[in-house]
Amino acid sequence: MKRAIVFGATGQLGCYSAMALKEHGYDVVAVGRRKSDGGFFKTRGIEFTGGISLEDEGCFGNLPSGDFDVVVNMAGTMPAHADMRMMPYVQSIVVGTVNLCEWMKKAHCKRIVFNTTPSDVAEHWGTTTPIDDDAVRSFPKNGNDHAVYAICKRAATDILEHMQIAEGFEPCVFRHFMVYGWHPDAYYYLNGVKKMLPWRYMVRRCINGEDIEIYGDVTRKKELLYIKDFAGAVVRAADTHICGIFNLPGYKPYSLDEMVDGIIGAFGTENTKKIPRPDMPDTPQILLSHEKSRSVLGWTPVWTWDKACEDMKKENIENPVELMWGANDPLDVIRGAK
Numbered sequence: 001m002k003r004a005i006v007f008g009a010t011g012q013l014g015c016y017s018a019m020a021l022k023e024h025g026y027d028v029v030a031v032g033r034r035k036s037d038g039g040f041f042k043t044r045g046i047e048f049t050g051g052i053s054l055e056d057e058g059c060f061g062n063l064p065s066g067d068f069d070v071v072v073n074m075a076g077t078m079p080a081h082a083d084m085r086m087m088p089y090v091q092s093i094v095v096g097t098v099n100l101c102e103w104m105k106k107a108h109c110k111r112i113v114f115n116t117t118p119s120d121v122a123e124h125w126g127t128t129t130p131i132d133d134d135a136v137r138s139f140p141k142n143g144n145d146h147a148v149y150a151i152c153k154r155a156a157t158d159i160l161e162h163m164q165i166a167e168g169f170e171p172c173v174f175r176h177f178m179v180y181g182w183h184p185d186a187y188y189y190l191n192g193v194k195k196m197l198p199w200r201y202m203v204r205r206c207i208n209g210e211d212i213e214i215y216g217d218v219t220r221k222k223e224l225l226y227i228k229d230f231a232g233a234v235v236r237a238a239d240t241h242i243c244g245i246f247n248l249p250g251y252k253p254y255s256l257d258e259m260v261d262g263i264i265g266a267f268g269t270e271n272t273k274k275i276p277r278p279d280m281p282d283t284p285q286i287l288l289s290h291e292k293s294r295s296v297l298g299w300t301p302v303w304t305w306d307k308a309c310e311d312m313k314k315e316n317i318e319n320p321v322e323l324m325w326g327a328n329d330p331l332d333v334i335r336g337a338k
Helices: 012-023 057-062 087-106 118-124 146-167 198-207 227-238 256-267 291-297 305-318
Strands: 003-007 027-031 047-049 070-073 111-116 170-175 187-190 193-196 212-215 221-223 244-247 253-255 274-277
Touching (some): 012 027, 070 087, 087 111, 087 146, 111 146, 111 227, 118 170, 198 212, 212 256, 221 256
Parallel strands (some): 003 070, 027 047
Antiparallel strands (some): 187 193
16 A cells, blocks of 8 residues: 655645545545644544644654655645745745655655645736746746745745756646635635635625625636645646646636636525626636646546535535534534535
């Protein structure tokens, strides 16, 4: 049986990656910065090790012994959950990657799955042409909260590419926009200010019998990648030795109008109405090429947005990760659900 270790397993990307690997037959160790997972991973037959910070080299001595076939690293500070300080990004992403590489040599593991940000190709934004996987990387030149994050993600990716040359590592790096999935926490940080995720605001209005306003041009398209498609890409990468940077788009580019229709279809009622607000700012329109992840990695998303919304409704009701993430906000509880 192949053995996998997932860092950042108490977050959404890491948690679903660990579960998908387990379901695919891997012996999985889940690792998190949090000291406790509330007993969640034990219910899935997954070993959990908490209190691990990648920037702390001494923590690695607390990891289970033995060799691993694949490392999945979804740990590290994210702008959505942080303020504007630079050092947490440098420490958790750059220093953490160096420490992880040194530990991997001791664990006799060459294969690593990592993720980066589309902000590393921000200079290619602003057109309707899908951005190539191997586009020249940089960082946003606007001083926002994603700039240092993108710099650090790019540096970590460069370190992994160096380790591929120097030590024979096998890095597979995913580039993607927001990954959609149900989580009890509906909030994020924008430039250090706490806000509700716009799509979750729409869901909450549907649940509470309110109409939805749609801002700007409703025909503008965006990538809607579902968490279970992301986890499927992790499994695919773990099963292969294919290296490189791969875009992970959604099932297809969806218009804002189609996105709202999916949310209303799952969470709304026959009386829920869309209220156009063309006077408000447009949503960003940035598309990722799917050619390389399909033809080289062999990964294709299977979750349409409508199916993803229905699945998120199911997970809202069942809250499968409640032991670790807690209960839903009362305003997100679907009344009458069984």
